[in-house]
Each structure stands twice: as C-alpha cells, then as structure tokens.
Amino acid sequence: MHDPATHVLSNSFLDDPQPTQRIETRYRRIVTPLPVPESLAILRRGAAVLPQVNCYQPPVVWDRAEGFQVFDAWGNCWIDFTSTAVLANAGHGHPKIRQAIIQHAHTGLLAQFSFASEIRIQMAEKLLELAPPHMDKVYFWTTGSEAIESAFRMARIYGMRQHPEKYHLISFTDDYHGCTLGAHQLSGMTAGKPWLTHPDAAIHRLPFPWMGPSDTDGAPDWEAIFAADIARCPVLPEQIAAVFIETMQGWGALPLPSPYVRALRKWADHHHVLLIFDEIQTGFGRTGYWFAHQHYDVRADLVCVGKGISSTLPLAAVLGPTEVLDLLPPGEVTTTHAAHPLACTAALANIEVIQQEGLLDAADRLGRIIRQELQHLQARWPDHISRVTGLGLLNAIHLSHPVTHRPDPRLARDLTNAGVRRGVMLFQVNRPTVKICPPLVIPEDAVREGVAALGEALEDVVSS
Numbered sequence: 274m275h276d277p278a279t280h281v282l283s284n285s286f287l288d289d290p291q292p293t294q295r296i297e298t299r300y301r302r303i304v305t306p307l308p309v310p311e312s313l314a315i316l317r318r319g320a321a322v323l324p325q326v327n328c329y330q331p332p333v334v335w336d337r338a339e340g341f342q343v344f345d346a347w348g349n350c351w352i353d354f355t356s357t358a359v360l361a362n363a364g365h366g367h368p369k370i371r372q373a374i375i376q377h378a379h380t381g382l383l384a385q386f387s388f389a390s391e392i393r394i395q396m397a398e399k400l401l402e403l404a405p406p407h408m409d410k411v412y413f414w415t416t417g418s419e420a421i422e423s424a425f426r427m428a429r430i431y432g433m434r435q436h437p438e439k440y441h442l443i444s445f446t447d448d449y450h451g452c453t454l455g456a457h458q459l460s461g462m463t464a465g466k467p468w469l470t471h472p473d474a475a476i477h478r479l480p481f482p483w484m485g486p487s488d489t490d491g492a493p494d495w496e497a498i499f500a501a502d503i504a505r506c507p508v509l510p511e512q513i514a515a516v517f518i519e520t521m522q523g524w525g526a527l528p529l530p531s532p533y534v535r536a537l538r539k540w541a542d543h544h545h546v547l548l549i550f551d552e553i554q555t556g557f558g559r560t561g562y563w564f565a566h567q568h569y570d571v572r573a574d575l576v577c578v579g580k581g582i583s584s585t586l587p588l589a590a591v592l593g594p595t596e597v598l599d600l601l602p603p604g605e606v607t608t609t610h611a612a613h614p615l616a617c618t619a620a621l622a623n624i625e626v627i628q629q630e631g632l633l634d635a636a637d638r639l640g641r642i643i644r645q646e647l648q649h650l651q652a653r654w655p656d657h658i659s660r661v662t663g664l665g666l667l668n669a670i671h672l673s674h675p676v677t678h679r680p681d682p683r684l685a686r687d688l689t690n691a692g693v694r695r696g697v698m699l700f701q702v703n704r705p706t707v708k709i710c711p712p713l714v715i716p717e718d719a720v721r722e723g724v725a726a727l728g729e730a731l732e733d734v735v736s737s
C-alpha cells in the first residue's frame with residue numbers, strides 16, 4: 274500500500290517540537306514538548322542512515338519498555354496500545370522471560386544452525402501441546418514472512434504430488450502475509466508494484482469476506498457468498514493446492530464470519546486443498562484463544578505463527594502434520610538462525626507466563642471492555658469513527674472523513690500522532706484505522722485510561 278496516491282505517511286519526526294499539555298497520571302507522563310528537543314539529533318541521525326521505509330512511526334525514541342508501558346529518556350511514559358507490532362503479548366521485558374534469556378546466555382550456546390539441541394526440541398514439543406492434535410511437527414523459522422514462504426513451498430509440493438497441475442494458490446484481498454517474495458505475492462496488496470515484474474500467475478485472490486457493521490455470522494448467507502466467490506476463480510478446484518488466510522485481517526482487526534470459514538473448510542476437504550491459517554499476528558492468546566482459528570471451530574491443515582510466540586526475540590514456525598512437513602528432504606531448505614536457542618528459551622518462558630497469568634482470559638475480558646469503551650467514542654463521533662472491530666486484544670477503530678464519509682487514512686495518521694501526544698503509544702499503519710492492541714498484561718484501569726486519552730486525542734484533532 275505504498276501507492277503515492279494513497280500513501281499518507283512521512284518521517285514526521287523531522288518536524289519541529291510542539292508544546293504538549295502536561296500529563297501526569299498513574300500510567301502516563303508527558304512532560305516535554307514532542308518530539309523531545311533533545312531527541313531530534315538522534316532522530317535525524319536515524320533518518321540519515323536508515324531508509325525512509327523504516328522511518329515513519331511517531332517521533333519517540335524508545336528508551337525502555339516494561340509490561341504495558343513505554344518510556345523515553347526524558348521522563349515521558351506512554352500506555353502502550355501497540356505491543357510493538359502486536360508482538361509483546363506477555364508484556365514488554367517480562368521478568369521471567371528476561372531471566373530465562375540471561376540464564377541461557379550464560380551457557381554460551383548462542384548459535385546452533387541445524388545441529389541438535391534440547392532447547393529446540395523442547396520448544397517444538399511445547400508448541401505441539403498447544404496445537405490441534407493432528408499436528409505433529411514444527412518447522413522453525415526466524416520471521417513470520419519466512420514461515421509463510423515455507424508453507425507456500427510445501428503447499429505447492431503437496432498439491433503437485435496429487436497432480437502435476439495442482440499448484441495454484443488462493444489468498445484474500447487485503448490480507449498481509451509478509452515481505453519476502455512469495456509471502457508478498459500472497460498478500461492482497463501487490464497491485465501497483467512495478468518492481469514485481471513477473472507476478473506469480475498461479476496465485477488467485479478471493480474478496481475478503483468483510484462483515485459490514487450490521488452483518489452477523491447468520492446474515493448474509495456466507496456459505497452462498499463463498500460458493501459464488503470460489504466459482505469465479507479462473508481455475509478448477511482440482512488445480513488448487515492451498516488457501517492462505519489471515520484468521521483476522523490484521524490492519525483492520527477484522528474477524529471472519531464463521532459460516533464462511535466453515536464453508537471454506539468443507540470445500541477444501543472435498544477437493545484435497547490445504548487450508549493454511551496465518552496466525553502470525555493472532556496467535557498466543559492475542560484474541561483470547563491460543564490460536565484465533567479456534568473462534569471459528571474449524572480444523573487447520575497448517576498454522577503459521579510468529580510475533581507473540583516469544584513476546585520478544587525473533588522466532589516463527591509452521592505447525593502441521595508429518596505428511597506435509599516432511600515433504601522436503603534433509604537439508605534442502607534451512608536458514609542459519611531458525612529456532613535460535615535464545616529465542617526458543619524466551620518463547621518457552623513466554624508460553625509459561627501466558628499460562629500462569631491467565632492471559633487468554635485476560636485478553637477476552639479486556640477486549641470486551643475496550644470495544645465497549647471504543648463504542649462510546651464512536652457514539653460521540655459517529656461522523657469520524659465508522660466502526661469498531663476486533664476480538665480479544667486485537668482491535669481497531671475505522672476512521673472516516675466527516676464530510677465524504679469515505680475511509681480516511683489521514684485522520685488515522687493524525688489521530689495516531691495526537692494519541693502519542695496524549696500519552697498513548699500507537700502505531701501508523703497507512704490505513705484508515707488506528708489499532709488498539711495492548712500487551713495482555715495491561716490492567717483494566719489502564720485500558721480505560723488509554724481509551725479515554727484516545728478520545729481526548731480525537732477531540733484535539735477534530736477541534737484543530
């Protein structure tokens with residue numbers, strides 16, 4: 274979504290510091306102009322050596338982060354509604370995760386490639402305890418994009434073993450699956466990318482089953498919608514190897530209609546097509562279950578995970594049955610840092626924290642409160658907030674232009690910056706949404722305070 278016509282982000286931190294309203298509450302502290310004048314030199318050094326593609330978030334130099342809060346070095350403190358990029362499910366720098374990392378670092382085993390180590394095996398066993406029972410192998414990677422890329426590869430091999438022409442793949446408009454070449458092409462936002470000179474002609478896109486504000490699981494007829502959409506696919510089901518789908522569309526925190534997913538499952542079973550859930554953003558308690566596809570009560574053939582798997586260090590994986598995960602011969606596709614021992618250590622501690630602190634229930638309970646509070650904001654600004662969507666602690670408000678009523682990414686950008694000035698850390702998504710996804714350890718009063726501050730920020734934007 275970097276079409277110049279629609280791209281609204283810039284490295285705004287090069288702007289001059291603006292005065293802020295002083296805020297000192299239990300959870301937030303804003304006591305300097307923003308950007309902090311002393312931080313400008315650092316931000317400009319960054320802009321000099323980092324590509325602009327990486328310099329677009331609100332102009333705060335993160336110094337440390339703990340639990341559900343982010344701190345700079347000049348006395349400011351934010352309630353974090355980002356979990357970085359929906360990653361810190363167990364909170365920032367959880368003491369148990371930190372301790373596990375430190376302890377492991379002392380062993381000196383800080384790289385291992387594909388050599389065996391018990392920590393990697395333990396990590397795979399732990400994931401399989403959480404995974405659906407028919408899954409029995411874990412293919413580790415470092416990033417979510419790589420996990421998708423490998424699922425792409427295995428899906429095609431799996432299909433072509435059934436029939437040489439069964440290699441076509443399906444994905445959905447506006448889904449995001451990553452930045453590597455295959456994952457990027459599976460993503461539904463590849464239009465207008467001139468550098469993609471040879472787009473994969475065997476990837477087809479279905480319209481995302483977007484639930485309108487008054488739609489429910491029961492209406493419209495989602496099964497009929499799926500049947501009509503799949504019938505328009507230019508190849509036969511016998512030629513399709515797999516369907517990739519985000520269990521919630523990330524940019525807008527959009528859940529799927531369950532009957533649609535169940536119809537998709539039934540069709541996939543009938544035609545021996547793999548159904549591959551991208552749970553990279555939604556896994557590990559984020560939506561109130563270990564995996565968000567559990568909301569829809571369907572079986573997954575493969576699940577791709579990352580981000581919240583460790584709440585910290587880079588780790589990703591594909592979970593699935595031996596039949597698919599053993600398709601590649603020994604050593605054919607590996608990567609140097611996959612299942613890094615420190616990342617596995619962090620992930621094991623992370624899973625223990627999620628279990629011991631009841632974070633699945635917390636995500637579910639706090640998510641309901643957040644959406645209720647956000648709906649109050651919507652009732653107050655119905656011309657600016659067109660929708661509130663989400664499950665668990667993956668939520669979004671959808672911004673619209675008060676006159677045209679069209680989706681308004683500029684308003685989202687301005688609200689994000691205004692929220693940061695009010696002491697709520699938000700991130701830019703270059704879409705008409707502001708995402709609200711705090712760490713699952715956030716207390717209820719901080720949730721309420723953060724949403725109230727977001728309301729003040731919207732008032733700031735609207736009144737200016």
Ligand SMILES: Cc1ncc(COP(=O)(O)O)c(C=O)c1O
Nearest residue numbers: 416417418449450451523553554
């Ligand atoms: C749904 C989804 N899939 C895949 C990815 C890619 O993961 P990574 O950024 O770790 O490569 C992301 C990252 O934001 C994501 O949200």
